[in-house]
Amino acid sequence: MADEPVKYLLDDSEIPTHWYNVVADLPTPPPPPLHPGTHQPVGPDDLAALFPPELIAQEVTTERYVEIPEPVREIYRQWRPSPLFRARRLERVLDTPARIYYKHEGVSPAGSHKTNTAVPQAYYNSINGIRHLTTETGAGQWGTALAFACALFDMQCDVWQVGASFDTKPARRTLIETFGGTVYRSPSLLTEAGKAFEEGHPGSLGIAISEAVEVAAQRDDTKYALGSVLNHVLLHQTVIGEEALLQLRKAGETGADLVVGCAGGGSNFAGLIFPFLREKLAGNQSPRLLAVEPAACPTLTRGEYRYDFGDTAGLTPLLKMYTLGHDFVPSPIHAGGLRYHGMAPLLSHVVHEGLVEATSLHQSECFDAALQFARTEGVVPAPESSHAIAQARRAALSCKETGQEQVIVIGLSGHGLLELGAYESYLADRLIDDALSEEALTSALAAVPAIS
Amino acid sequence: MADEPVKYLLDDSEIPTHWYNVVADLPTPPPPPLHPGTHQPVGPDDLAALFPPELIAQEVTTERYVEIPEPVREIYRQWRPSPLFRARRLERVLDTPARIYYKHEGVSPAGSHKTNTAVPQAYYNSINGIRHLTTETGAGQWGTALAFACALFDMQCDVWQVGASFDTKPARRTLIETFGGTVYRSPSLLTEAGKAFEEGHPGSLGIAISEAVEVAAQRDDTKYALGSVLNHVLLHQTVIGEEALLQLRKAGETGADLVVGCAGGGSNFAGLIFPFLREKLAGNQSPRLLAVEPAACPTLTRGEYRYDFGDTAGLTPLLKMYTLGHDFVPSPIHAGGLRYHGMAPLLSHVVHEGLVEATSLHQSECFDAALQFARTEGVVPAPESSHAIAQARRAALSCKETGQEQVIVIGLSGHGLLELGAYESYLADRLIDDALSEEALTSALAAVPAIS
Numbered sequence: 069m070a071d072e073p074v075k076y077l078l079d080d081s082e083i084p085t086h087w088y089n090v091v092a093d094l095p096t097p098p099p100p101p102l103h104p105g106t107h108q109p110v111g112p113d114d115l116a117a118l119f120p121p122e123l124i125a126q127e128v129t130t131e132r133y134v135e136i137p138e139p140v141r142e143i144y145r146q147w148r149p150s151p152l153f154r155a156r157r158l159e160r161v162l163d164t165p166a167r168i169y170y171k172h173e174g175v176s177p178a179g180s181h182k183t184n185t186a187v188p189q190a191y192y193n194s195i196n197g198i199r200h201l202t203t204e205t206g207a208g209q210w211g212t213a214l215a216f217a218c219a220l221f222d223m224q225c226d227v228w229q230v231g232a233s234f235d236t237k238p239a240r241r242t243l244i245e246t247f248g249g250t251v252y253r254s255p256s257l258l259t260e261a262g263k264a265f266e267e268g269h270p271g272s273l274g275i276a277i278s279e280a281v282e283v284a285a286q287r288d289d290t291k292y293a294l295g296s297v298l299n300h301v302l303l304h305q306t307v308i309g310e311e312a313l314l315q316l317r318k319a320g321e322t323g324a325d326l327v328v329g330c331a332g333g334g335s336n337f338a339g340l341i342f343p344f345l346r347e348k349l350a351g352n353q354s355p356r357l358l359a360v361e362p363a364a365c366p367t368l369t370r371g372e373y374r375y376d377f378g379d380t381a382g383l384t385p386l387l388k389m390y391t392l393g394h395d396f397v398p399s400p401i402h403a404g405g406l407r408y409h410g411m412a413p414l415l416s417h418v419v420h421e422g423l424v425e426a427t428s429l430h431q432s433e434c435f436d437a438a439l440q441f442a443r444t445e446g447v448v449p450a451p452e453s454s455h456a457i458a459q460a461r462r463a464a465l466s467c468k469e470t471g472q473e474q475v476i477v478i479g480l481s482g483h484g485l486l487e488l489g490a491y492e493s494y495l496a497d498r499l500i501d502d503a504l505s506e507e508a509l510t511s512a513l514a515a516v517p518a519i520s
Numbered sequence: 521m522a523d524e525p526v527k528y529l530l531d532d533s534e535i536p537t538h539w540y541n542v543v544a545d546l547p548t549p550p551p552p553p554l555h556p557g558t559h560q561p562v563g564p565d566d567l568a569a570l571f572p573p574e575l576i577a578q579e580v581t582t583e584r585y586v587e588i589p590e591p592v593r594e595i596y597r598q599w600r601p602s603p604l605f606r607a608r609r610l611e612r613v614l615d616t617p618a619r620i621y622y623k624h625e626g627v628s629p630a631g632s633h634k635t636n637t638a639v640p641q642a643y644y645n646s647i648n649g650i651r652h653l654t655t656e657t658g659a660g661q662w663g664t665a666l667a668f669a670c671a672l673f674d675m676q677c678d679v680w681q682v683g684a685s686f687d688t689k690p691a692r693r694t695l696i697e698t699f700g701g702t703v704y705r706s707p708s709l710l711t712e713a714g715k716a717f718e719e720g721h722p723g724s725l726g727i728a729i730s731e732a733v734e735v736a737a738q739r740d741d742t743k744y745a746l747g748s749v750l751n752h753v754l755l756h757q758t759v760i761g762e763e764a765l766l767q768l769r770k771a772g773e774t775g776a777d778l779v780v781g782c783a784g785g786g787s788n789f790a791g792l793i794f795p796f797l798r799e800k801l802a803g804n805q806s807p808r809l810l811a812v813e814p815a816a817c818p819t820l821t822r823g824e825y826r827y828d829f830g831d832t833a834g835l836t837p838l839l840k841m842y843t844l845g846h847d848f849v850p851s852p853i854h855a856g857g858l859r860y861h862g863m864a865p866l867l868s869h870v871v872h873e874g875l876v877e878a879t880s881l882h883q884s885e886c887f888d889a890a891l892q893f894a895r896t897e898g899v900v901p902a903p904e905s906s907h908a909i910a911q912a913r914r915a916a917l918s919c920k921e922t923g924q925e926q927v928i929v930i931g932l933s934g935h936g937l938l939e940l941g942a943y944e945s946y947l948a949d950r951l952i953d954d955a956l957s958e959e960a961l962t963s964a965l966a967a968v969p970a971i972s
Contacts (some may be wrong), residue, residue, distance in 0.1 A: 460869070488695055
């Protein structure tokens with residue numbers, strides 16, 4: 069016991085040199101995004117108002133690997149390779165024969181995986197002369213990461229924070245400001261998209277996206293940055309899975325049996341599992357790849373696979389994805405990062421193709437697992453990440469029944485130190501734990517445009 | 521630039537095997553603690569009600585090295601060796617020829633150096649059949665660390681949190697509870713020491729210590745744990761300096777010119793600098809060792825070197841130390857961990873002997889430096905740690921004037937993610953920034969007992 073390692077670190081030289089593009093290896097290509105007016109596939113020009121050319125190229129590339137620019141790798145070195153931990157104390161408490169690992173993205177400057185894409189996005193905008201980025205933030209993780217990345221490249225960062233989050237989590241706003249960003253409560257009076265709602269409206273990620281996109285489209289020196297959903301964002305996150313594969317080998321594992329992560333917009337989960345999917349498609353490993361959603365916002369498990377808007381106002385291209393309807397406002401569960409009506413088209417595609425699975429959990433079970441994780445592993449997980457932990461615990465307990473020595477890999481997308489209000493609610497038994505009702509689902513799906 | 525490392529990690533095998541006891545190398549021994557009644561040196565028996573025998577032995581040992589028990593090293597492996605970072609981006613922004621390093625203790629499960637001593641203290645109590653530890657917490661870092669350590673050894677942890685901190689920092693209480701601890705607002709009605717104060721009193725570290733000590737002394741299965749000040753606590757923290765010495769060598773440095781840390785009770789600073797002091801006394805290096813205090817609680821810089829109580833009620837032994845008077849209540853500055861009237865006797869001794877220096881800073885300068893640090897290095901420092909950063913910045917800017925390529929090592933005692941309220945005050949220009957007045961100092965010192 070005494071000499072068994074609990075963490076697997078890599079050298080700076082083992083930071084991936086390339087991001088991995090799963091599109092190159094898929095049996096069928098994902099359906100293209102459509103222009104909201106013409107319903108024709110969008111081309112690079114349609115995106116030029118919002119994104120710099122390198123990111124647009126990454127959005128549509130079919131190359132298997134995209135080189136990570138050296139200035140980005142230099143910044144990655146601050147916290148990457150992120151550690152892979154063996155959860156030995158949790159295993160002991162669960163009395164399971166499973167070997168549980170967690171890839172800890174909470175060690176990043178912003179406390180989550182979001183920094184992996186914030187840095188290259190800020191970098192590519194910066195070398196194109198952009199001085200100003202706009203974005204939205206729900207839980208606040210993405211706004212924090214982008215504010216940090218903008219500080220490094222001496223750019224301004226304007227963040228529209230979902231109203232309900234802004235009102236209840238002042239520390240998140242302070243953290244964004246500490247990194248030099250500016251925070252607006254969404255819906256705001258600064259945009260047409262925001263003015264459409266009454267003052268004090270709790271907002272949604274869809275509304276906040278509309279506001280940030282509107283502002284970016286109007287100014288020459290300003291572009292927009294999205295923290296999830298799009299192909300280039302998922303691409304940047306593949307450093308997680310690439311490192312995890314290498315670390316598992318160093319831990320003496322020939323592969324994983326289960327790789328589990330939470331899915332909100334999909335980038336954390338995709339970044340973790342796409343390199344595993346490559347190995348699976350190549351026949352090298354056969355891991356079960358499992359996305360976990362909250363029962364209150366079960367996009368992959370109960371949504372429909374259709375073209376829908378990425379935002380509430382209908383400003384974005386139409387994306388073929390699992391959706392609950394673009395004007396769906398989920399109940400105020402604590403995992404703000406999982407309260408999105410849609411799901412990354414690329415992830416939706418591989419789920420629809422049967423390559424990747426999804427399930428949903430109630431948040432009370434997730435917080436119970438998170439507490440056990442904190443008291444054994446010493447890490448307070450983000451409420452989002454607690455979904456992956458709870459599902460991994462189910463699998464580990466099932467191994468206890470069957471005696472299987474499975475290798476379980478958890479994507480720990482971030483720490484929960486800025487979400488202690490959620491833990492307080494759970495500890496005080498004040499947690500509201502509802503699942504999405506059939507009526508609400510039917511009503512929300514009715515707003516999805518009819519596109520064959 | 522591209523290939524220059526920014527972090528220096530060590531293998532698990534390079535975690536120190538022994539704690540370093542500076543007493544063995546000092547030219548003169550530190551004065552002993554005195555019994556509060558008899559004014560005679562306290563013996564091990566006097567401490568037996570509060571501490572297990574191993575900790576009492578460590579408190580009085582003159583051995584140079586104390587072996588770290590394997591179960592403690594096993595837990596240390598979760599986050600130790602902690603990284604040493606080269607602050608290259610900060611150097612660039614400051615345009616200094618100095619090479620600035622920071623030893624990052626904020627990576628620990630509790631977010632600060634406190635875990636280094638919480639784990640061995642819980643361990644030694646645990647192997648002595650103790651099921652329950654009491655303690656106080658000011659900023660909350662220590663209570664968090666001890667709650668985490670107790671969770672690992674299946675012990676209960678009761679924390680008296682200074683009232684002002686309890687009232688304004690609910691997240692800290694939640695974090696302690698997340699790790700399984702119980703939090704009481706101090707002064708409480710559970711103790712005689714607490715009942716002496718009116719309801720709603722803002723409390724102080726001295727009062728909270730009195731309460732925790734009182735409860736521990738009354739119960740057989742319960743002992744007390746202190747997060748700073750005592751010799752054994754400083755001893756446990758020496759892993760910081762031992763690792764830093766090794767990491768500096770890996771970074772190609774032959775030594776440090778300045779090692780700077782914040783000093784509240786003294787354990788973080790002592791843990792960092794005692795191994796450097798050993799090298800200095802042995803003639804291997806000649807670093808300047810500099811403690812930084814807040815101007816509002818300048819114990820080393822303006823206190824007197826006298827015997828005084830460690831707590832407010834006078835329950836502890838009399839300690840020869842720099843003190844502002846045991847009933848001194850500092851103004852509510854944000855670095856709660858630096859609001860202590862006294863200073864570790866061992867650290868006081870080496871300062872009095874002229875081996876170590878001290879200075880004080882206003883908190884506004886510290887927050888300004890902390891903001892710059894966050895925006896370059898991506899780490900939001902604890903308000904305590906910001907004192908070390910601000911002093912290091914002064915030194916680095918002075919190197920810019922002189923052209924000296926000094927090696928500066930900062931002790932980053934913890935992250936500030938649970939102290940964002942302090943950053944909010946600073947950003948909103950609502951920070952009260954007073955220094956201790958002469959009148960208040962004179963009045964506080966009048967309460968120090970007259971002992972020759």
